[in-house]
Amino acid sequence: MKRFLLPLVIFLVMVCFLFIGLNLDPREVPSPLVGKPAPMFSLPRLDDPKQAFSPKDMLGKVWLFNVWASWCGACRDEHPILVELSKSGLVPVYGMDYKDTREDAQQWLQQGGNPYIATAMDADGRVGINYGVYGVPETYVIDKAGIIAYKQIGPVTDESLRNKILPLVKRLQAQ
Amino acid sequence: MKLHLTFRLIALLFLMQSFSLWAQDARPMENDAVVEVQVQRLSEQLRCLVCQNQTLADSHAELAQDLKQEIREMAAKGMSDQAIIDYLVARYGDFVRYRPPLKSTTVLLWLGPFALLLVGGFGLFIALRRREKLATDTPLNEEESRKVSELLKMDKES
Numbered sequence: 001m002k003r004f005l006l007p008l009v010i011f012l013v014m015v016c017f018l019f020i021g022l023n024l025d026p027r028e029v030p031s032p033l034v035g036k037p038a039p040m041f042s043l044p045r046l047d048d049p050k051q052a053f054s055p056k057d058m059l060g061k062v063w064l065f066n067v068w069a070s071w072c073g074a075c076r077d078e079h080p081i082l083v084e085l086s087k088s089g090l091v092p093v094y095g096m097d098y099k100d101t102r103e104d105a106q107q108w109l110q111q112g113g114n115p116y117i118a119t120a121m122d123a124d125g126r127v128g129i130n131y132g133v134y135g136v137p138e139t140y141v142i143d144k145a146g147i148i149a150y151k152q153i154g155p156v157t158d159e160s161l162r163n164k165i166l167p168l169v170k171r172l173q174a175q
Numbered sequence: 176m177k178l179h180l181t182f183r184l185i186a187l188l189f190l191m192q193s194f195s196l197w198a199q200d201a202r203p204m205e206n207d208a209v210v211e212v213q214v215q216r217l218s219e220q221l222r223c224l225v226c227q228n229q230t231l232a233d234s235h236a237e238l239a240q241d242l243k244q245e246i247r248e249m250a251a252k253g254m255s256d257q258a259i260i261d262y263l264v265a266r267y268g269d270f271v272r273y274r275p276p277l278k279s280t281t282v283l284l285w286l287g288p289f290a291l292l293l294v295g296g297f298g299l300f301i302a303l304r305r306r307e308k309l310a311t312d313t314p315l316n317e318e319e320s321r322k323v324s325e326l327l328k329m330d331k332e333s
Contacts (some may be wrong), residue, residue, distance in 0.1 A: 026227060032268040099237070125241050132266040134224035134238055 029070050031132050031151040038065070039130040043120035046097055046105055053094070053120040062172045064093045064165070065140040066116070066156070067128065069100045070108035072136040078155035079112045085161065086115035091169045095119035096132060098128050098136050139163060143172045213250040217259055218243055222271050238265060 033039075042054040054063070066082060068075045086093045095116035097105045102121065109119075122128050131140070132151075141150040150168055152160060215232060221242070223234035231239045231246075242263070249259045263271050275281045315323065 029224065029268055029270045032265060077269065125238075126245070129241060129245055132268075134267065 008027075027135060027136070028153050031148075031153075033132055034151055036148060037146050038140065038148050039121070039127070041127045041130065042098070043127060045121055046095075046119035046121050048104065049102075050123070052154055053118050055142065057152055058092075058142065059076075059095070059146050060144050062091060062144055062169055063142055064169075065096065066093060066138055067096045067098050067133050067138045067140075068129070069098045069136050070104040071100065072098075074155045075137045076112075078137055078157070079115070081156055081158060081161060082115035084115040085156075086117075091173075092117050096122050096127065098122050098133060099125045106136050139165075141161060141172070142166055144175065182330060184207075207251065210247060213249045213256065217234045217246050217256060219248075220260070220273050221263060222266060223271055224271065 038055050040055060042052045042056075045051045045053050056115070064085075066121045068079075078082050082093055093115050096117070099122065101123075105119070105121070109116075120127070125133075131138075136155060137155055139152040139156050140148050141152075149172060150165065152165065156165065218231035218239075221231045223229045223231050223236055223239040223242075225236040225238050225247050226234050229239075231243055246259055246263075249262065254262075260272065269281070275284060277285050
């Protein structure tokens with residue numbers, strides 16, 4: 001009996017590790033930008049290319065910065081949630097249209113509704129690289145001082161909004 | 176003579192292939208061979224974040240192409256390998272590097288295999304010692320040796 005004990009323990013430890021491994025999402029790479037100032041940029045706006053959008057305009061406010069694209073499938077899942085959020089008025093939502101064309105993006109917003117106060121056009125993806133974007137959609141929570149407080153990789157879900165993003169926003173707004 | 180022709184054909188094939196490789200990636204800044212060498216060296220050390228088990232050099236994902244272009248521009252500005260890697264690590268984290276640096280969060284990664292080797296070696300040592308003990312012969316006492324010879328005798332008779 002005793003001789004089976006050690007293999008059994010090793011087996012159970014391995015099962016533990018594998019089980020934890022199954023629940024990890026390898027696509028979620030922790031961003032080194034959390035806790036650092038949001039990179040500055042100035043990009044033309046989707047609705048009016050003559051106007052520019054810059055995170056500098058947002059200093060003093062807590063805001064969500066959502067990177068999206070009309071070609072991105074997962075963006076379709078999170079879109080209604082963002083529309084709902086922007087209607088609630090809890091936090092201003094700004095967007096960045098990543099590597100997309102103006103026509104496609106505008107059509108997308110017409111179809112699904114526009115949750116964004118303004119959308120910046122990152123046509124060549126250079127600002128995206130500065131933000132460490134590697135999988136659209138990604139959403140940043142940026143505080144009053146312009147520091148990135150949180151980065152959500154992948155679509156915003158009801159769950160992540162309720163459990164993570166909104167409590168964080170509330171806390172940051174109180175600061 | 177015939178052999179000669181085959182060799183020529185093979186040489187031609189190789190030549191054509193290299194041309195097609197050039198044609199695929201041709202962009203204005205690729206004229207600078209020194210920069211290209213640096214871009215190639217760096218993109219072999221950096222991970223494509225979309226297809227996570229490929230290097231930037233192997234990957235044809237759009238993000239990988241963009242990152243290579245970014246690296247190319249930094250290289251053209253004369254930035255060192257280290258400066259370019261630091262730039263990308265600041266945005267994408269250590270994960271972007273294929274050779275992770277040794278620091279507190281990666282200690283297990285670096286030392287884990289050696290720890291396992293040590294544990295395994297120790298286990299082997301113990302097992303071998305135990306086996307050695309089993310193998311040492313224990314001398315028989317008088318009663319036992321008498322029984323043995325009796326049994327052997329019985330075996331012969333039958």
